[in-house]
Every structure is written in C-alpha cells, then in structure tokens.
Amino acid sequence: MTHPVSEPLPAPEAKHDYVEAMFDAIAPRYDLLNSVLSLKLHGRWRHTAARQAELKAGDRVLDVCTGTGDFACELGRWVGPTGEVIGTDFSKEMLRFGEPKLAKHPNVTLQWADTQALPFPDAHFEAVTVAFGIRNVADTQQGLNEMARVTKPGGRVVILEFNRPTNPVVAWGYGLYQRLMPAIGGMISGRRSAYVYLPASIDAFHSREQLKTLMETAGLHSVTVTDLNLGTVVIHRGIKK
Ligand SMILES: C[S@@+](CC[C@H](N)C(=O)[O-])C[C@H]1O[C@@H](n2cnc3c(N)ncnc32)[C@H](O)[C@@H]1O
Numbered sequence: 726m727t728h729p730v731s732e733p734l735p736a737p738e739a740k741h742d743y744v745e746a747m748f749d750a751i752a753p754r755y756d757l758l759n760s761v762l763s764l765k766l767h768g769r770w771r772h773t774a775a776r777q778a779e780l781k782a783g784d785r786v787l788d789v790c791t792g793t794g795d796f797a798c799e800l801g802r803w804v805g806p807t808g809e810v811i812g813t814d815f816s817k818e819m820l821r822f823g824e825p826k827l828a829k830h831p832n833v834t835l836q837w838a839d840t841q842a843l844p845f846p847d848a849h850f851e852a853v854t855v856a857f858g859i860r861n862v863a864d865t866q867q868g869l870n871e872m873a874r875v876t877k878p879g880g881r882v883v884i885l886e887f888n889r890p891t892n893p894v895v896a897w898g899y900g901l902y903q904r905l906m907p908a909i910g911g912m913i914s915g916r917r918s919a920y921v922y923l924p925a926s927i928d929a930f931h932s933r934e935q936l937k938t939l940m941e942t943a944g945l946h947s948v949t950v951t952d953l954n955l956g957t958v959v960i961h962r963g964i965k966k
Pocket of ligand 1 (some may be wrong): 789798
C-alpha cells in the first residue's frame with residue numbers, strides 16, 4: 726500500500742535540464758537536508774555500499790552523480806593514498822559545495838561530467854559507483870551503459886538508491902513519511918518543488934527487478950540486490966563482463 730504523490734514530474738525530454746537546475750538551486754542546503762531526511766543514516770548506507778565495491782589499496786574508482794562528493798570521500802578511504810577516486814556531476818553548484826571536503830581527502834577529485842556521456846576511456850576503473858543519482862539521470866539505460874563501459878572487465882558497478890519497500894506495513898509508513906518530505910525539505914531548502922520531486926521520483930523509479938535487468942542489458946552479470954533500511958534503500962551490485 727503506497728501513497729501516490731500527485732504532483733507531476735518533469736516530462737522525460739525536460740528532465741535533464743530540470744534536474745540540473747534543481748540541484749544547482751538546492752546545493753547550499755543539500756548536505757543538511759540529507760542528514761535531516763535520513764536521520765543521519767546516510768553515512769552508514771554509503772559505508773555498506775562502499776564495501777560492496779570490494780576495493781583494495783591503489784584502485785581507481787569513478788563515482789558518478791557525486792553531488793557534493795560524500796560517497797566519493799567515503800570511497801577514498803577504501804582505496805588509500807595510492808588509490809584514486811574521481812567524482813563527476815553535471816551540477817556545478819553541487820560540485821562547488823563538495824570542493825572544501827577534498828582538503829581531508831587528497832586522493833579524491835571532482836569534475837564536471839554528464840553521466841550519459843562520460844569523458845573516460847573504456848575499461849578504465851576497477852569500480853564505478855552511484856549514490857542516489859541514477860534515479861535522477863534522464864535516460865537510466867544510457868547512464869548504466871556508460872558506467873559499465875568505463876568499468877574494467879571483472880570490475881564492480883555499485884548503485885545505492887531509494888526504492889519502494891515491499892512490506893505493506895513499511896510501505897504505508899513510508900508513504901506517510903514521503904508526504905512530510907515537501908514540508909521539511911521546503912522549509913530547510915526554500916525549494917519545496919525539489920522535495921515534491923524527491924518522493925515522486927522514487928515512486929516513478931524502476932523496481933528492483935527492472936533495474937537489475939537494465940544493468941544486465943548494460944553488460945553486467947551476477948547482479949545482486951541488497952535491501953537496507955527496511956527496504957527503502959537498495960544496493961544493486963553487478964560485475965562487468
Ligand atoms: C540526489 S543527488 C546525489 C548526490 C550524491 N551522490 C549523494 O549521494 O549525496 C543526485 C545528483 O545527480 C546529479 N545528476 C543527475 N543527472 C545527472 C547526469 N546526467 N549527469 C551528471 N550528474 C547528474 C545531480 O546533479 C545531483 O548532484
């Protein structure tokens with residue numbers, strides 16, 4: 726049982742520009758809102774997802790849709806000083822608010838790039854990750870194709886993303902919580918529309934099974950699906966062929 730969110734999402738052809746402008750606008754309050762809306766649990770989810778990338782010292786990692794770089798910095802801890810993490814995003818403002826974090830993470834760099842057209846050669850990274858980003862990419866399949874393309878054979882693609890809980894009682898409670906998001910997000914960010922978009926985009930996103938199929942179409946195998954936080958947050962992990 727879910728509570729459908731009535732406000733419309735942008736039309737598919739408008740989504741790319743809509744999302745870029747939205748994240749530019751909420752960038753100053755993005756980190757604060759992440760902590761408030763996740764009750765500070767997002768750090769733990771990132772840690773669990775990073776473990777699934779099976780990184781070792783010296784690995785080269787790409788984190789797409791990196792936003793203000795929190796997941797990139799988490800990954801930086803796993804690859805050590807000889808490793809390298811590149812975080813990419815198409816919102817210049819999100820990247821700008823991430824830059825100060827890099828002082829404590831010298832093995833992490835941030836750069837502008839569209840996930841649908843990554844400026845890296847084929848088979849370049851040991852792991853490619855995305856946290857709460859793939860739902861926002863206008864063409865999910867194209868984003869996944871690009872993530873898989875730049876991953877080395879045997880490398881891992883890890884996706885941390887919201888999804889709909891399968892337990893009906895949890896789904897009912899989560900529906901109520903989703904209805905509070907616009908009020909809380911609007912109050913803190915001053916952009917209510919972004920926090921109307923958030924629950925609506927979760928409702929409209931691919932199911933666990935659909936996302937797994939899209940990953941397989943992108944050339945990933947042995948895809949695993951792990952539920953976190955009562956099934957409201959999900960990790961998909963696939964291996965590049
Ligand atoms: C919800 S934020 C997640 C940020 C970060 N990964 C985190 O875990 O906090 C989603 C990010 O995806 C970015 N994004 C969406 N579509 C994109 C695309 N096609 N190319 C690059 N970045 C994109 C947005 O600019 C935004 O920073």
